[in-house]
Amino acid sequence: MISDPEAVAAEKVKEGVAVLLRGKNGEGTVREQIVFFLDGKVVVAPGDEPDNDLFTELRAHFD
Numbered sequence: 001m002i003s004d005p006e007a008v009a010a011e012k013v014k015e016g017v018a019v020l021l022r023g024k025n026g027e028g029t030v031r032e033q034i035v036f037f038l039d040g041k042v043v044v045a046p047g048d049e050p051d052n053d054l055f056t057e058l059r060a061h062f063d
Helices: 053-062
Strands: 003-013 016-024 030-038 041-044
Touching: 003 030, 003 053, 016 053, 030 053
Parallel strands: none
Antiparallel strands: 003 016, 016 030, 030 041
């Protein structure tokens, strides 16, 4: 979970949008999360936790 998220980038996907968010966690560390909006709903929101292969793979699309 991140607080005060800022949209850093967005990518159009087949049925919606993927948004890269950046904010801080409870300890004040900068964290990132990717939120997918498909058909007007949040479908998945992987964060940058250690060993999160899904986040790592998806994050590469924003570089």
